[in-house]
Amino acid sequence: MNAHPDTPPASLPLFLHDSVADAVALSAVDSLAPLLGIAVKEAEKVVLKANECAAGFTVREILCTNETREILRELVKLLASYAVTKTGMATCMTRTPTLDPDALRKRFDDVREGMRLHELLDGEQIAAVQELFAKAEIAPIRFDTTPVIATRRRGLESKLQERYGDYVRVAVVDSAATAQALLREAYPVLLVADADEIVLDEPGIISIPEHAVADDSIVYPEFVVQSFRAKSAAIAAFVQLVTEFDERKTSSLLDKISIPDLEAVLALLAELARDESAHKVNLADTVLSWEEAINQEARFIAQTGGGADDFKAYLDEAVISMADELQLAGEDRDLLLESAYENLERGPPFEFSRAHTIRLQEHYARRIAEQRYFRLRDYATRLIPYEEAVNTALKRLFYLDFLFAVARFSHEFGLTIPEISSDGLGVIKGRNLFLVDEELKGGETVVPISYSVGSTDLGIFGATPLPVAILTGANSGGKTCLLITLATSMILTELGLPVPAERAEIPLLPLYLYRRKMIKKTGSFEYSMRALSRIFMREGPKVVLIDELEALTEPGAMGRIMAALLNHLPASTRAVMITHLIHELRPHIDLKKIRVDGIESEGLDATGNFIVDRQPLFNHIGSSTPELVITKLMSRVRKAKLRAVYREILQALEKERDAWP
Known part of the structure; x- marks a missing residue:
């Protein structure tokens, strides 16, 4: 298929152009596939491409990483499960974003x-x-017969072929004998002839004028009727x-x-x-x-x-x-x-x-x-x-x-229509949509959070309106969940759909999401650096969401690399980065434009598991995993010497955290 919906493939007969355009406009992929002679999945791609052209943006221009496009596919698949018709489902699956x-x-x-x-x-x-x-x-459009068109002029063959392709059979008849032979093979035969021409007067031969060959209701009335x-x-x-x-x-x-x-x-x-x-x-x-x-x-x-x-x-x-x-x-x-x-x-x-x-x-x-x-x-x-x-x-x-x-x-998911923002990204009582889906199926209750980066009118207490935020805290504290909540809210907004929050302000910007599972999957420092470089290769503001990068190389070097990324983000870019290397980052970042937030542990429950407040605290370093692990171990140890060791470790970790300006 060609890229633009207004330029169908050269092999497509002219008489099908309107039918193909109608099927594309309806997102009727089951009808489009047989018209183009392709699989339904390929027809879905044709509709997707047409929707991109209509929106004026490609999916890749707005959702700039594989991770964002993966979330898009998960979202539209979830939405499609609520449609009744196949065409309604295809409308969901082929929805494209716009800015x-x-x-x-x-x-x-x-x-x-x-x-x-x-x-x-x-x-x-x-x-x-x-x-x-x-x-x-x-x-599906079904046909009982293939039109047979006979002409006495060879020059008309190419014209008929261009309009109808293999959907009709074209034959040149130069005598009554060839007409009779054709009639024995198939009927009726549409004989293209001028009014003053002598035509074969036989049942099954129908004379039509040459100007009618472009009229589908005359040449191929069955197609017209079956389409309806x-x-x-x-x-x-x-x-x-x-x-x-x-x-x-x-x-x-x-x-x-x-x-x-x-x-x-x-x-x-x-x-x-x-x-x-x-x-x-x-x-x-x-x-x-x-x-x-x-x-x-x-x-x-x-x-x-x-x-x-x-x-x-x-x-x-x-x-x-x-x-x-x-x-x-x-x-x-x-x-x-x-x-x-x-x-x-x-x-x-x-x-x-x-x-x-x-x-x-x-x-x-x-x-x-x-x-x-x-x-x-x-x-x-x-x-x-x-x-x-x-x-x-x-x-x-x-x-x-x-x-x-x-x-x-x-x-079902408690979604609301967001407000379009020009300066910041934020949600009030936002929830991870995929965790809500699990909750609806009997899973754990999702804890809503409020968070923003940049300048918004959401009134979230303590959220200093800086363009970049670093999110800290222990593992399993909800940091990645927050990142996915922000990403899904942006993607849904740019699809023109409601978001999983009580209230949201979303900027219309390209989105770059780098998830930890991508980094673990590739395991390549060079590959990950090339992926991150896309942020700087494209001019203009954007939203950048980065999960932990520290596994790529040794902590000191990674801290300097992450600081360089944050310090050189394009103007007006909004970014949230998750890291455990805040102390390695600290000497190298510009605190005039970077806010540090943290997710805190509230202690241990009766079974010794961490109790975490998933709502981030702003301008605050979150509890680190080592702190929580040492706290948990100390609660289970009775020997005074070992408890003293654990206490000294905790004091050192707390002192390092309290030293944050």
């Missing part, structure tokens, strides 16, 4: 409207809406949704759509289905049925003393009735008569001439194919004017499924 404040305001307005509409519905109504969504899938049929269940679901729920009358998500137009489409499709059912006649079965009826009547005539004249009179009436039933005329009617009377002299049982019925079957099949073509062409012409109304309605329908998924997701 455009106007675009985000529009997204948040839609989310608010979706929440408002969802709240207006009671439990029974919500269940009914979800049931409607469940019926609203777009079916594939959407019929979704159209019906939308009509029912809008007509049955009064709440929709107050919603901008469902207004300005012509329900009569959608009902007209459904009526036309139902009418076509009835027409097709009425014209479903199997000639061979009909012949056998009439043979049986005629032989039954022949036996009755013989049993009641009738003769050959009586049978012939009945046969005349039967053949006329049969011709009327099959709607035969002209040559086909004559073939039926010849077939009926050819074997008459042979005597019972009566049997139509098989040689004549084979010819009749061939002619009849062509006539039926002709009738089917004109029937589909008529309905295609009548359906096309409603194309825009249908596409608009389906976009609204699947977008509503997406917004209702956001509403349910938001309600």
Whole structure:
């Protein structure tokens, strides 16, 4: 696929361009995949690329590390589990971030409207809406026949190939004989000819003018009709949704759509289905049925003393009735008569001439194919004017499924719409979304925290508005959890979705997250330094969140490296770094722009486990893991000498911490 959605692949026939564009706009990856001849996962990538183009940003431009993009995938997968339709799920999975404040305001307005509409519905109504969504899938487009186009001019072949590709068969006919040969292989045959040209007058050959080859309703009416049929269940679901729920009358998500137009489409499709059912006649079965009826009547005539004249009179009436039933005329009617009377002299049982019925079957099949073509062409012409109304309605329908998924997701996880900030990043009572997910499944209760870096209006006591913060404290104290909370809040905001906090201020900046598991996984100092260098290779402010780096090299050198990173961050960048090397960092950092925060232990519980206050203290070094371990060991030791050793170690550690300016 090409990068831009407005430039489809060169191999894609022109007549499919609109259908592909519609499928992309709907995020209907199950419909898009067969149109492009690719797997559904690849179709998802096509929609993702189109969404990036529409947003004006690529995912990589905003979420600048593998870790941020990994969180994005986890978030949209979690959100998608709340959608009902496959298309609604794909809408979640292909959601892309943006740094455009106007675009985000529009997204948040839609989310608010979706929440408002969802709240207006009671439990029974919500269940009914979800049931409607469940019926609203777009079916695959199915075709019974491949159009066969015949032309007398070779120059027209390339034009037809460009527009229809392999979806049609194109043949050059230069004589009646080649036309007949083609007709024996497939029918109907659309013969491109001018009005004054002499065309072959045979059942199954339909003449169309050259200017009509770009009209899909003439060349490929089945595709047009089947495109509408594939959407019929979704159209019906939308009509029912809008007509049955009064709440929709107050919603901008469902207004300005012509329900009569959608009902007209459904009526036309139902009418076509009835027409097709009425014209479903199997000639061979009909012949056998009439043979049986005629032989039954022949036996009755013989049993009641009738003769050959009586049978012939009945046969005349039967053949006329049969011709009327099959709607035969002209040559086909004559073939039926010849077939009926050819074997008459042979005597019972009566049997139509098989040689004549084979010819009749061939002619009849062509006539039926002709009738089917004109029937589909008529309905295609009548359906096309409603194309825009249908596409608009389906976009609204699947977008509503997406917004209702956001509403349910938001309600279950306690999310709120953030405020867009220009100077700082912060959350009030923020929670790690993935831990909340575990809590909802029966896990431990998540402890909310309030934290900010840079200047915000959140009013968090003690959070000095410096652009960079170093977070200290013991292992398992919640430092990484805080980092993930900030990262998910940023990613959700830039997706235009609510965040896991009571209140949040989020800047629209590129995000760089470096997680400890990445560092452990690579185990390479050089690799990690190259990854961190991306922060400085791109101009402009950003948000940088760094988990512990100290395992990469010896502490003294790592302290100087980390200090250099923090001291040279681009202007207006907001950063939070987790470290245990605060004392190695201290001589080298600029305290005018760097705040040091800490997570404190509150002691040991009855079983000897650490009690940690997960809310960071600002401008304070947190308890170190060695302090907590020594405290725990000392509580279990009775020997005075060993306790004295532990006490001296603790005093040294506390003195070092208290020496922080």
